Amino acid sequence: QHGIPDNSTFDFIIVGSGPSGSVIANRLSENPDWNILLLEIGSEPSIITDYPFLAGSLQFTDYAWAFRSEKQDGYCLGCPGGKLWFAQGRALGGASAINYMLYSRGNPSDYDKWADMGNLGWSYKDVLPYFLKSEDSGITTEDADYHRKGGYLSVSDDLYRTESANVFVKAAQQAGYRYVDYNGKTQTGVSYVQTTSKNGFRCSAEKAFLRPIRHRRNLKILTEARVVKILIDPENKIAHGVEYVTGRKCKRAIASKEVILCAGALNTPQLLMLSGIGPKGHLEKLGRMDYKNK
Template identity: 50%
Template sequence: MDIVPDRNTPVPQLIVQWAYTGIRLALSCAGVTVGFVTFFEVLIVLLRPDIVDKDNRARIVPTVELLDQYDFVVIGAGSAGAVLANRLTENKNWTILLLEAGGDERVISDLPVMTYNLVNTDMDWKFKTESSSAYCKGMVDNQCHWTRGKSLGGSSSLNYMLYVRGNRRDYDNWRDSGNPGWGYDDVLPYFKKAENMTIPGLRESPYHGTSGPLTVENPRYEHPMQGYFSNAMSEMGYHEVDVNGKTQTGFNRPQTTTRNGLRCSTSKAYLRSTADRRNLHISTNSLVHKILIDKTTKTAYGVEFVRENVRHIVRAKKEVILSAGAIESPKLLMLSGIGPKDHLEEVGIKVIHDSPGVGQNLQDHIMIGGLTFLIDAPYNPSTTTLADVTDFVVKREGHLYGTGFCEILAFVNTR
């Protein structure tokens, strides 16, 4: 039934009523996801000022304010670039330009459960793997989506928020392979410095920090199935452990990069606190085409990028820092003349430095998506999407605070 508001109803309340009507309509039509997300975002803007956070959002510099020269130019405002920009601007004598190909985070990205809905949006580079007979066999044309973040916060703005540092042996193996400073004991202080652990039982742990900008907590919503998974792990002989602590084998509720139940991307953790730092210029929707490199000294001295269909060249007095991710970083190096000589010459790029390793050895998680089981729910699953939306925007509770995919995280022996 449509809402017929009284003519004396305040305008904001009318908009909220129309948004709810829009959600009902979206849920009953084709293109349900797009329509639902659109109207849901309207409700968030109206009813969740804590998510909009307009007073603390990163300041995007207008094109007319861009300088011709900065001390540092950072390419990519993602999981690494946002941290670099924050740390560099602590020195008030330095000027920093942070370039991001995408825009600001959408408010919908704050919701842990909406991660799936961010794939193939304007926050995603929309990469696909090449067709293959060896993988992605259940996908159209044997191609998988390779989701990479394209916004402030990068992939930390659309990933699954699991806070898992990795195993101690991985770091120690890197150190022992000829990389001093990369052992576990070397990097642990930096993990602790970055972290604000809010899980009560872990705040006193020697493996965690409590004063860093990146908030770590358990998901706010506890699914009714969680207890069943925990009991199953215990019956298999495993114990509850801190998977980022002394030992990793075992299980527990996942530790997530969330703050008050909402996503804590590196943009939220590191850029919003820099909003009043005038020595940081953030330029979004700025696609870098090339790093400018002196052919004789092989020193990077600037960046060429396009914003609003206009080509810009900005020079760096000290450094150009490339932090555009595992795919865009090697791509930019090759576009700038650094990479495998034969390949660069093949595509007509002038070689500045022959570096065969650029673009090689790209690896990602192995993931199996087909092991899905339907069960009769051992709890009352009755709910509606509209009720979930109401719980979230009005009561600040409910299913939409859940991750939607991981209630128990376990590391088990497979040998």
């Protein structure tokens, strides 16, 4: 959809189509009165991203950012040059298009700590209904209260089990560890992994949350579009659009309500700093002090 005119206006602009961006695009576009633009620097995923056994290879393709850590003493000693390869997704679906598909919600106490710190609405009892709403579970479990069918995201027991995995699970049980559903009531025990997959194929965020709703006329998805700046009003400090490059042309898109950044753990802060938002020292080095650390 490279034909989106320059300076087009949308209610919401979402930068990045990883798990968070895909879910937000799906949810917001449920309202037919809102127009949403989803911008993704990567391309459409191909059939090779569907196969779990290719996950390792995908991280060295154009579907991934080739980030590497800085060399430091004490870790990554077995990596070339002492630098860790840090792959992030660069396609519709983001990292969920290239990762190993392991599905783990985490321990309830972590969510409860967030709530205790003042983040109301983030306790485990608050977020569990949304995990259930999103899930189309195909796993075998006794913790039925922690899984649901009918959502967008397919979650399954891993079909690819090595003999060493079978032996490990059996040995752990012989040592007294219970077999548990680690996305259920308790995480102490042993288990095979659960994956975001269906019938042995990857279920990425794109496949789960975008593909079923791409017919919505109020949702525009633009791939191979790199956002280079957030447009911010210098007076009220409110974001009102983005500047992006597509087809070797620099364009702008205007947001009447919100600009939502879902560009990943590394690219999101980079984009903020390129737009003049961030630590004062970094901005001074970059020569981007428009908003002076506000």
